[in-house]
Each structure stands twice: as structure tokens, then as C-alpha cells.
Amino acid sequence: MKKKLLATLLVGTMVVAMTACSSSDNNGGSAQNNEGGSSDASGSYDEIRLVNGKPEVDTQLQALAAKYKEETGNSIKIESIGGDTSASDALKGYFQAGNMPDIFVSETNQFADWDGYLADLSGEAWCDNTQYEYVDEKMGTIGYPYMVEATAIAYNADVLEAAGVDPASLTSPAAYEEAFATIDSKKDELGLTAVIGYCAEPNNLGWSTGTHIFAQYLDAGLAADDTTYIDLLNDGGKIDEARMTNFAKFIGMFNKYSDPDLLVDGTYDNQVGNFAAGKYAFVTQGSWIGASLTANENYSGFKVGFAPYAFEDGMDTIIAGPSSYWAVYSEGNVEAAKAFLNWCAGDSAQNILVNDAGFISPFDNCKYEPSDPFAASVISYMQAGKTSGWHTFLKKSGLENRTCQVFADYAQKTLDESGFVSTIGQVIADYYAE
Amino acid sequence: MNILSPVRRITSYVCLLAGIVMFVASLYMDITGVKNDARGTLLVVGVLLIIAGLYFFPTLKHHRTIINILFLFPLLFTFAVTVIIPLLLGIYYSFTDWNGIKMTKMVGFENYAKMFNQPAFIWSILLTFLFVVFNMILVNLVGFLLALLCTTKIKGLGFFRASYFLPNLIGGIVLGYIWQFIFANVVTEIFNQPWSWLANSNTAFMAIIIVYIWQYAGYIMLIYITGLTTVPRDVLEASAIDGANAIQTLFKIKIPMIASTITICTFLTLTSAFKQFDVNLALTGGKGSIPDFMGKYLSNGTEMIALNIYTTAINDRSYSLGQAKAVLFFIILATVSIIQVRISNKKEVEM
Incomplete structure (x- = not known):
């Protein structure tokens, strides 16, 4: 009998435990629903969620959400997830769990995965004010540009001036060769460690060589909508050998003039830090280093700008455009998301995005001038129409992990120029064939 | 009722x-x-x-x-x-x-067929086996020697035991980044090399083994210490009276007496070396070039299976292919473990 009593007691405990757990879950669920119901009653939208892939601007986006609430009475919840790759992983988890946000960050080559789940944003008011929205032939306008990022060869204008090099003249490989040689000969008096901070380390900086510098092979010198080389690449991994050879020569020049301590086993922090300290005249990064530059204690406030990757004569464009977009989940609250995105293109939101978050605005009617040191240079290229596209994000994903190693071998001199061209061609073809 | x-x-x-x-x-x-x-x-x-x-x-x-x-x-x-x-x-x-x-x-079996047509994956499997062999021997050897050292009557025994064990308490990712710095800045100075060991596949593989031993030997040492202290005093005394020297005591008495500990330790090192992921990811990220393997240039010279599965699924966004590799990994691991336990058990019975 005693045993039975004990058994009943234990079963009772188990039951209580189970109900306790489940009831708390239930409360959470119903609370959310109530909240939704009340905002419905006020005649506006339910709360929506945005997954942001740039944790460095989380504070500014929270401020944006607060401003949105203040101006329209609608609320939006910002969730920041570090790095674009991990944001896309987290989103897959959210998707499996039925917990998708209404707006989420996506890079161009991730759109195809979400085919059928993205809302078409064409015809929205903001579309008229930008040329940077992402339009897919089949899915329509699916990417909302929230910022513009640029990449080219960043230069220290003060050093170039002291060395007597005019950055505007850097539009041919010969001009670069001459400029590099001139600066190299004056390294000591200019206080430089090396002419250029180029790093081919594959593990932590593989994204730089494999995606961003490789982007120059795909797009340098082309019009923003010219897809010649990305189309060739995506057609089974073909490369244009003549163009690649010129590109290889140009990278070979980087190998020669880069800081030897940085070239093979450097880190991003060293690369950007040394540039900020004025130890390099050039650095192979993009506009995203602006914030680290101004935050660096060794930064003396020198002027910076971008010069094109002129590996062929007459190349005078930089790559500029959104490197990632905000997409709207078609099974979420599409109307509320559209309303928010429209508001984001407006004046008060642009004020926060440009002045506080340091973004370069993709919208033509934005009147704010960002404080970012690279902004003036990027905007001058944008206004002159000298920008090329970010087609590098359309390459088969994972390719950068293969090609970055070829850059590293080239830097270590285990591959020569022709070896670089043939190896990278083979690696790309093999990966596309998989 | x-x-x-x-x-x-x-x-x-x-x-x-x-x-x-x-x-x-x-x-x-x-x-x-x-x-x-x-x-x-x-x-x-x-x-x-x-x-x-x-x-x-x-x-x-x-x-x-x-x-x-x-x-x-x-x-x-x-x-x-x-x-x-x-x-x-x-x-x-x-x-x-x-x-x-x-x-x-x-x-159907398309994913399985695909992974065996990937030289990069086959390389990962071979490399993992190589890594397991190296580690099973080296970690046990180093761990056992440390255990011998830490069961003698030297001064500051507690300090040595604690410090050998300490690396095991640091997470693999952190360890990886610390050693990345050491290889890039300290080792290059000592050996006067132009760049880090991690830049070349062969030396990078060595580097991973070194870091792994550094991390894991202390843990194995603790188990061996426990084993060595359970060797009965009377047996040791009897051998001493019979005139056995230190070497003879070690090989004829101590090692046979702790055969079960050796089984446990080899099993532990085997499975954990197979599943090596965090140090691999943080130290080299699997990068490294192999100029010619099965006629292909490989860029994943130091990538072991676990990391290969991760990059396939996450970076290459081929979840199903990664999953197929994971299933194979499970089968390999299960088979090897079962065989290993069988063999070890037999040996113990014979003794």
C-alpha cells in the first residue's frame, strides 16, 4: 500500500511539473496575442520584427525603432545577429521553428534559397528614389537597400600628397606601378612601413581576398549593371584568362609592395590599425573601415579616399552598392513591413541611419552628409556614375573559401603569376562542377 | 484491491x-x-x-x-x-x-555519391585518420610521462598537476586564437621564419597536433595518475625486494596493472581526436593548400571531417550534403569505437 501511495505521489509531482512548464509557455503565447490584439484596435499595425546582420549598429537601429514608435505609434523589434553568415544560419533556425521575422537581412546569393518566401516590393514609394534596390527577374523587387558600401583601394590622401602622387591619376597599371615605386623610395621620410596593406591570410581574412578583392576581377571598370564576368563565372565556372592575367599582375604588385609582416599571416586588426596609424599609404579594404579608423587612437585625422583597381588601362570605377539587403518575409506581416521600409526611406529615419549609424544612403533624396571619412569619396564616385556592382555576392557560395587559398599561395610565392591564373581557373571550375 | x-x-x-x-x-x-x-x-x-x-x-x-x-x-x-x-x-x-x-x-543516394567524388572530402577523411593516429600515440605518451612525473616525489607537485591540467579548462576556440598569435609572432621569431607555421599545410597540421596535445595531455595525465596510484603497494614492494629496477617496475608491473586505464585513455583520445573541431576551426579554419591531390588543387589542406561537415553545410549552404557526410562520420566513429573497445577488452582478459 505504501508503495502505491509513493507511486501516486510521484505521478502527481510529474503531472504538476509538466503542467507548470506548459502553462508558463501558454501564458507567453497568449500575452503576445493580446498585445497584437490591442494594437489592432488602434487601427495601426501589429509589432513586427527585423533581423539585422550588423551588430555594430544595433544601438542606432534600436534608436530607429524608438523613433518609429514615437512618430507612427507602431512598434518594430530589432534583433541583431553577428555577421552575415551567422545571421543566415540563425534565420534557418527561425524558419524551422516557425519564428520568422517580418524583415530580415540577406545577401544577394541567399535570395534564391528563400524563393517563394519573399514579398515583392515593387511599386513602393521608395523605389523611385534609389537605383540600388535588388530586383530578381522572377521574384520581383525583393531587396531593400538600407546602406551603400564601397570597396576599392583606400588611400591616405595626406601621404599621397606628400609623396607627390595625384590619386586621380591612378587609372592604369602603369600609373600604379610608378606611384608605388615613388612612395616606396620615400618610405622613410613619409613614416611608412610599407606602401600597401594587403593581406592574403586565408583563415580570418579569406572574405577579403576571396570575396572583395576577387570582386574587382568581376566588376572593376564595368558599369553597375554590367554582368559580363559574373555571368561567365556562373556559367559553369569560366574565367576570362586575359582579364585574370592582368588582375594577377596587379595583385603581384600588391604582393611586392605589401608589408611582409602582414601579407601572409596578418590580421584584420593589424591591417586596419596600421593604416589608421599612417603606416600604409594604401589599404585593400572598403568603406566599412571608416568607423574603426575614426575610433583608432593613432588616427591623426588624415584625409582618405578610394582609388580604382586599375589593372587594365582606363579602369576608373569603384565597387559601390548595398552589400546586403533587407528582405520582407511574405508570410509575415507584409503590410506593416512595407510601411516601415517606406518610413525608413524618409527624412527622420535617414537622419539616424546616416548621421548616427554612419551609413551612406542609397536614396537620391537624402540630404544628410555622413561623417564617415570615406563618404565624400564614395559619394563623388556615385554622383559621377563611376560605380560598379557588387556582383561578387552572386558567385556560388563557398567559392571564396577555395579562391582565398590561391591568393595566399600567390603571396607566399608558391605560385607565380601564370600559376595563379591557371590554379584559380581550375579551382573555380572544379567547385562549379561539384 | x-x-x-x-x-x-x-x-x-x-x-x-x-x-x-x-x-x-x-x-x-x-x-x-x-x-x-x-x-x-x-x-x-x-x-x-x-x-x-x-x-x-x-x-x-x-x-x-x-x-x-x-x-x-x-x-x-x-x-x-x-x-x-x-x-x-x-x-x-x-x-x-x-x-x-x-x-x-x-x-536518393546522390549526396552520398557526390561526397565520394569530392577530393577535398576524401582528403579530410585521410587527414582525420592521420590526426587520430598521431594523437592517440602522442597524447597518451605525453600524458603518461607527465603522470609518471607527477607521481614522483618532486617539490610543488600540486602546482605541476594543476598547471598541466589548466589548458584543458580553456575552451578550444580561445586556445586556437591564443596559439594563432603565438605561431604568427613568437614561433616565427624563435625559428627565424618569414611567416607563421599556419601558412603552410604541413607545418599547420603539426601546429594543430601540438596545440591539441597541449590541451588534452593534462586531462589524460589525471586519469593515468589515478591509475598509477591504484597500483597495489605490496606488488611494488615485492618487486623491489626481488631486485627490479625502475624500468623493469614500470614495464613489468605498472603498465600491465593499469591496462584498463590505458584502454579508457586510448578510447577517450581516439574519439575526441576524431571529433576535433574547435581548435581546427580557430587555428587554421581548415585552410592550407595541397597542390596536387587526386589531380586537384585543394584549398582545405588542414580541414578535418567535423570541420568539413560544418563548412559544407554552413559556408557552402549544402545542408543535405553536409548531413550525408555527418551520417558517414557517425558510421565511421561508431565502427572504430566498437572495434577499439572489442580489441582492448580481449587484451585485458588475456592478462
Whole structure:
């Protein structure tokens, strides 16, 4: 009998435990629903969620959400997830769990995965004010540009001036060769460690060589909508050998003039830090280093700008455009998301995005001038129409992990120029064939 | 007590029936996506009613079995949710074209055929086996020598034991970044090399082994210390009286006496070396060039299986292919472990 009593007691405990757990879950669920119901009653939208892939601007986006609430009475919840790759992983988890946000960050080559789940944003008011929205032939306008990022060869204008090099003249490989040689000969008096901070380390900086510098092979010198080389690449991994050879020569020049301590086993922090300290005249990064530059204690406030990757004569464009977009989940609250995105293109939101978050605005009617040191240079290229596209994000994903190693071998001199061209061609073809 | 009252019979049936109806209804609502606040309550109450119905089930013969199962249920349920279901789902996904978001069709053995056509993956398998062999020997050797050192009568024994064990308490990722710095800035100075060991596949592989030993030998040392201290004093004394020197004592007495410890340690190092991931990821990220392997240039010269699975699924966004590799990995690991335990057990019996 005693045993039975004990058994009943234990079963009772188990039951209580189970109900306790489940009831708390239930409360959470119903609370959310109530909240939704009340905002419905006020005649506006339910709360929506945005997954942001740039944790460095989380504070500014929270401020944006607060401003949105203040101006329209609608609320939006910002969730920041570090790095674009991990944001896309987290989103897959959210998707499996039925917990998708209404707006989420996506890079161009991730759109195809979400085919059928993205809302078409064409015809929205903001579309008229930008040329940077992402339009897919089949899915329509699916990417909302929230910022513009640029990449080219960043230069220290003060050093170039002291060395007597005019950055505007850097539009041919010969001009670069001459400029590099001139600066190299004056390294000591200019206080430089090396002419250029180029790093081919594959593990932590593989994204730089494999995606961003490789982007120059795909797009340098082309019009923003010219897809010649990305189309060739995506057609089974073909490369244009003549163009690649010129590109290889140009990278070979980087190998020669880069800081030897940085070239093979450097880190991003060293690369950007040394540039900020004025130890390099050039650095192979993009506009995203602006914030680290101004935050660096060794930064003396020198002027910076971008010069094109002129590996062929007459190349005078930089790559500029959104490197990632905000997409709207078609099974979420599409109307509320559209309303928010429209508001984001407006004046008060642009004020926060440009002045506080340091973004370069993709919208033509934005009147704010960002404080970012690279902004003036990027905007001058944008206004002159000298920008090329970010087609590098359309390459088969994972390719950068293969090609970055070829850059590293080239830097270590285990591959020569022709070896670089043939190896990278083979690696790309093999990966596309998989 | 032995008479089953009709009330009990009816209670049981009613409970079971209502429970099943509620349970199925809530699941149906979930699958069809009907939004209903009562769904969760319905599910829980349904499950509870089913449990109550089973408890009152009118049978004398099976009553005890039912109770046993009911008590085991929370554990079985947890085990199923966390181990069995993911394993089966994983195997299922490996036969589809799942990309982490959606699957459109079954592809049969296509993923399995594909992975064996990837020289990079085959390289990863070979490299992992090589790594396991090196580590099983070296970690055990170093761990055993440290254990011998730490069972002698040297001064500051506690300090040595603690400091050898300390690296094991640091996470692999952190360790990887610390050593990345050491290899890039300290080792290059000592050996006067132009760049880090991590820049070349061969030396990078050595570097991973060194870091792994540094991390794991202390842990194995602790187990060996426990083993060595359990060697009976009388046996050691007897051998000393018989005139055995230190070497003879070690090889003829101590090592045979701790054979079971050796089994445990080799097993531990074997499986953990196979599953090596974090140090690999943080130290080299699997990068490194192999100029010519099966006629291909490889860029994953230091990538072991676990990391290869991760990069396939995450970076290359081929979840189903990664899943197929993971299934193979599971099979390899299970086979090797079983063989290893069998062999070790036999050996112990012979002694």
C-alpha cells in the first residue's frame, strides 16, 4: 500500500511539473496575442520584427525603432545577429521553428534559397528614389537597400600628397606601378612601413581576398549593371584568362609592395590599425573601415579616399552598392513591413541611419552628409556614375573559401603569376562542377 | 484491491478517449496552422488524460508494466527528442535536397555519391585518420610521462598537476586564437621564419597536433595518475625486494596493472581526436593548400571531417550534403569505437 501511495505521489509531482512548464509557455503565447490584439484596435499595425546582420549598429537601429514608435505609434523589434553568415544560419533556425521575422537581412546569393518566401516590393514609394534596390527577374523587387558600401583601394590622401602622387591619376597599371615605386623610395621620410596593406591570410581574412578583392576581377571598370564576368563565372565556372592575367599582375604588385609582416599571416586588426596609424599609404579594404579608423587612437585625422583597381588601362570605377539587403518575409506581416521600409526611406529615419549609424544612403533624396571619412569619396564616385556592382555576392557560395587559398599561395610565392591564373581557373571550375 | 470496479473501467476508457481526441485535435491545429489560444492547453490536458487513462487501465496482468513505462516515459521522451529523432531526421535529410530552408525532392543516394567524388572530402577523411593516429600515440605518451612525473616525489607537485591540467579548462576556440598569435609572432621569431607555421599545410597540421596535445595531455595525465596510484603497494614492494629496477617496475608491473586505464585513455583520445573541431576551426579554419591531390588543387589542406561537415553545410549552404557526410562520420566513429573497445577488452582478459 505504501508503495502505491509513493507511486501516486510521484505521478502527481510529474503531472504538476509538466503542467507548470506548459502553462508558463501558454501564458507567453497568449500575452503576445493580446498585445497584437490591442494594437489592432488602434487601427495601426501589429509589432513586427527585423533581423539585422550588423551588430555594430544595433544601438542606432534600436534608436530607429524608438523613433518609429514615437512618430507612427507602431512598434518594430530589432534583433541583431553577428555577421552575415551567422545571421543566415540563425534565420534557418527561425524558419524551422516557425519564428520568422517580418524583415530580415540577406545577401544577394541567399535570395534564391528563400524563393517563394519573399514579398515583392515593387511599386513602393521608395523605389523611385534609389537605383540600388535588388530586383530578381522572377521574384520581383525583393531587396531593400538600407546602406551603400564601397570597396576599392583606400588611400591616405595626406601621404599621397606628400609623396607627390595625384590619386586621380591612378587609372592604369602603369600609373600604379610608378606611384608605388615613388612612395616606396620615400618610405622613410613619409613614416611608412610599407606602401600597401594587403593581406592574403586565408583563415580570418579569406572574405577579403576571396570575396572583395576577387570582386574587382568581376566588376572593376564595368558599369553597375554590367554582368559580363559574373555571368561567365556562373556559367559553369569560366574565367576570362586575359582579364585574370592582368588582375594577377596587379595583385603581384600588391604582393611586392605589401608589408611582409602582414601579407601572409596578418590580421584584420593589424591591417586596419596600421593604416589608421599612417603606416600604409594604401589599404585593400572598403568603406566599412571608416568607423574603426575614426575610433583608432593613432588616427591623426588624415584625409582618405578610394582609388580604382586599375589593372587594365582606363579602369576608373569603384565597387559601390548595398552589400546586403533587407528582405520582407511574405508570410509575415507584409503590410506593416512595407510601411516601415517606406518610413525608413524618409527624412527622420535617414537622419539616424546616416548621421548616427554612419551609413551612406542609397536614396537620391537624402540630404544628410555622413561623417564617415570615406563618404565624400564614395559619394563623388556615385554622383559621377563611376560605380560598379557588387556582383561578387552572386558567385556560388563557398567559392571564396577555395579562391582565398590561391591568393595566399600567390603571396607566399608558391605560385607565380601564370600559376595563379591557371590554379584559380581550375579551382573555380572544379567547385562549379561539384 | 484485486477487483476491478466498473467505475474504474469507465474512467479509464473515458480518459483515454478524451485524451486522444484532444491530443489529435491540437496536433491537427498545429499542422494546419489554425491559430487558437487553447491549443497548448488542449495538448497538455490531452496528454495528461491519456496518462491517467493508462494508469487506470483495467488490467491486472499488465498494470505493473504500464506503471513502469509511465515512470520511464519522461526519460524516454527526452532521449527521443534530443537523440533518436534528430538522428533519424538527419538520416532522412541526407536523402533529400534540403538546403536548410526547404526541400523539394528526394534525391536518393546522390549526396552520398557526390561526397565520394569530392577530393577535398576524401582528403579530410585521410587527414582525420592521420590526426587520430598521431594523437592517440602522442597524447597518451605525453600524458603518461607527465603522470609518471607527477607521481614522483618532486617539490610543488600540486602546482605541476594543476598547471598541466589548466589548458584543458580553456575552451578550444580561445586556445586556437591564443596559439594563432603565438605561431604568427613568437614561433616565427624563435625559428627565424618569414611567416607563421599556419601558412603552410604541413607545418599547420603539426601546429594543430601540438596545440591539441597541449590541451588534452593534462586531462589524460589525471586519469593515468589515478591509475598509477591504484597500483597495489605490496606488488611494488615485492618487486623491489626481488631486485627490479625502475624500468623493469614500470614495464613489468605498472603498465600491465593499469591496462584498463590505458584502454579508457586510448578510447577517450581516439574519439575526441576524431571529433576535433574547435581548435581546427580557430587555428587554421581548415585552410592550407595541397597542390596536387587526386589531380586537384585543394584549398582545405588542414580541414578535418567535423570541420568539413560544418563548412559544407554552413559556408557552402549544402545542408543535405553536409548531413550525408555527418551520417558517414557517425558510421565511421561508431565502427572504430566498437572495434577499439572489442580489441582492448580481449587484451585485458588475456592478462
